Amino acid sequence: MNYAEVAVNSPGAQRRTFCYSVSPDIMVGHAVLVPFGPRLLQGVVLELTAYPSVEDTREVAGLIDPRPIISPPLIELARWISDYYFTPLFDAVALMMPPGFERRVLTFLTLVPHLADSIVSSLDPRHRELLDLISRKSKIGVKAAEKALGKKEAMVLIEQLVGKGLVKKTHELGPVRVRPKMVPHLRLNTGAALDIANLLQARGAPKQVELLKLLQAGPITLTEAKEILGPIASAVAALRRKGFVTIEQVRVYRDPLAYRTFPPSPAPTLTPAQETAWREVKAALAPGADAGSLGNVKNKKPIFLLHGVAGSGKTEIYLRALEQVVTMGKRAIVLVPEIALTPQTIARFAARFPGRVAVLHSKLSAGEQFDEWWRIREGAFDVVIGSRGAIFAPQPDLGLIVIDEEHEWTYKQHDHSPRYHARSVAIKLAELTGAVVILGSATPEVSSYYRSQRGHYRLLGLPERIATGEKRIEILDLRQELMAGNRSIFSRSLTEGIKQALAAKEQVILFLNRRGSATFVQCRDCGYVLRCKRCDVSLTYHSTKEDLVCHRCNYHRAMPPVCPQCSSKRIKFLGTGTQKVEDEIGRAFPEARLLRWDRDVTGGKHSHEEILDKFLAHEADVLIGTQMIAKGLDLPLVTLVGVINADVSLYLPDFRAGERTFQVLSQVAGRAGRGTLAGKVIIQSYTPEHYTISCAAKQDYLSFYKQEMALRRQYQNPPFSRLARLLYVHPLNAFCQREAQRMHRVLKEERDSCGMDISLIGPSPAFIPRVRGRFRWQVILRGDEPVRLLAEVPIPHGWVVDIDPVSLL
Secondary structure (H helix, E strand, C coil): CEEEEEEECCHHHCCCCEEEEECCCCCCCCEEEEEECCEEEEEEEEEEECCCCCCCCEECCEECCCCCCCCHHHHHHHHHHHHHCCCCHHHHHHCCCCCCCCCCEEEEEEECCCCCHHHHHCCCHHHHHHHHHHHHHCEEEHHHHHHHHCHHHHHHHHHHHHHCCCEEEEEEECCCCCCCEEEEEEEECCCCHHHHHHHHHCCCCHHHHHHHHHHCCCCEEHHHHHHHHCCCHHHHHHHHHCCCEEEEEEEECCCCCCCCCCCCCCCCCCCHHHHHHHHHHHHHHCCCCCCCCCHHHCCCCCEEEEEECCCCCHHHHHHHHHHHHHHCCCEEEEECCCHHHHHHHHHHHHHHCCCCEEEECCCCCHHHHHHHHHHHHCCCCCEEEECHHHHHCCCCCEEEEEEECCCCHHHECCCCCCCCEHHHHHHHHHHHHCCEEEEEECCCCHHHHHHHHCCCCEEEEECCCCCCCCEEEEEEEHHHHHHCCCCCCCCHHHHHHHHHHHHCCCEEEEECCCCCCECEEEECCCCCECECCCCCCECEEECCCCEEECCCCCCEEECCCCCCCCCCCCEEEECCCHHHHHHHHHHHCCCCCEEEECHHHCCCCCHHHHHHHHHHCCCCCEEEECHHHHCCCCCCCEEEEEECCCCCCCCCCCCCHHHHHHHHHHHHHCCCCCCCCCEEEEEEECCCCCHHHHHHHHCCHHHHHHHHHHHHHHHCCCCCCEEEEEEEEECCHHHHHHHHHHHHHHHHHHHHHHCCCEEEEEEEEEEEEEECCEEEEEEEEEECCHHHHHHCCCCCCCEEEEECCCCCC
């Protein structure tokens, strides 16, 4: 008898496996059905053993797929994610599964056989109604019973009938959400050539003759045949009766790149700095190479931190590295922080590796994700490009992992479990597979740069831009603009710069990291601010639809004509967002063609690509956007970048606020002057003396790093410690506060009894204390190993644990 340790898809399973007896054909990585209490649930085999880990075991009920779906390295990665991020094991395993694999468990009701009429007649009418409902269909789902009788009453009746032994509950997996796409094709039958030749001479069936001539070129879909020949149903039926043609179902892959072409692109000559960086990467990729004595990664492939200013040619290093691993019979994964960056990245890689590039991100349809996943697993691609989830692609023979713009907070999953960081996961995956990691950025996260200084990463520098156009950065003090009587959101210098760029037929980018037209709406008589009824935030006014929107829960309401509190008509729109910038530019420069790029206009599947293509084709003169436009885009006609307000995120109560501001300012400044034309960047600020803004204007990363690290060291923030955030949410504020205080007390007692050097910050309300009608309180742990303390304390249901949070807001 063999035994398996199985990760089970149940909230009660948490961070452990369960032991089952298995047949000899079951392997590690197989998806299986297992009995779990009264239910039948999905599970994945993580380990096979000769002996059971518990005294009594149940048998695995069956295989879901005959092929193992998760490789051993990814299984080890899932275990590590569960331990490191303090997350349920199956949640970690689910990251590696094919799209659409997880299925809901449905509960059905059936009658117990041979019910006596006397028992049924003794029941009240509502019980008999439910029994009659079940008997008419032999079995019904609980949801159907709730719909027929009302949810609350149905639940009571079901439990009473189950308790009396009259009704039995059974559990089944719900339907598969996504399947291979099968398309009907027409094809000629083999061996009918002579008869077909005779038919082609006949004149009594012209449609059949046309169809046969069409099929002689090869099989064709029914849809294509109809488009070419018109109605063909009777011709197809006749030819099938004669044995000439067959309709067969053929699997068709849903290719997200099917309608895109990528002109070949030769490799450019490297600059001296690129050549130096490439030599180091190439040496590390060579078979048998290791990290030498590189800190605590001895005898493993190195982790490179490629620190290159915007436009210095980091992507070319990635491409050369991929070419090298492909010649070695290996493959790669390339991560980008935003879906908006994916089209340009794909174009660069597909031009050098035609037909060998896969793409994975959330904007693909479920069917496209499903097909890409399985084709990747079968080894159809040299490189997978995508956002953070692409790190779990089943790419065989992995030899290289690239994380472009490695500093971006979007690599951290923060909205649901597991709350992993793709960079940390990539480094662990590389350790398990022997792959080389390249982390690229013009503004590395200070923790990453610190690791390079400590010898954990190998630092490579690209200090010079390749573009020949000069770039000048200017800081505009908005206080001085106000003193000079300028009340516009555009400084005089920015207005003049836009005018000159438009006259020269060049392009402009205007950046503001806020959406909407007005960030809040206030009554000027009573001071009332229109707020979300479910969240403790003000509503943002969007002029395009003339409505108010909560950017936390997406609650919408119409703009009231008068103040809801005092009925005054003196309502003021305050604050600035991207829609207001667009409106103001349209009024100031009516001849300019405008495009806006933010979340409000990118709901469609191809929205990012369509906006980018329009701007690259010079179908617009001015691009207005949020952080989507700040990252890695190569726009050669852009000669002016204007930052409307550099202070937007600078003074948020988060220790990373300064770093985020420096990074986004440096990144958006890098969009100007990337071609042969000179570029200019104008940064508008009310606090131009702040080191974050002055260093960004000088493009002086090292000065920023030194000042930022001095503050981090003073307050013992990362990288001089690690953080864990515990967040509790509940509809009642008082209950939420009591639970947060209780958890703080338990953590403090355990910390003191074990003598752990861990600080507890809080309990306190979160920065936004209520979201979607639920109050939020938090406790922050700060120290070398906060997970050690968490492991000693039971974490009740309702708490969210975030290890290494990227934000405390």
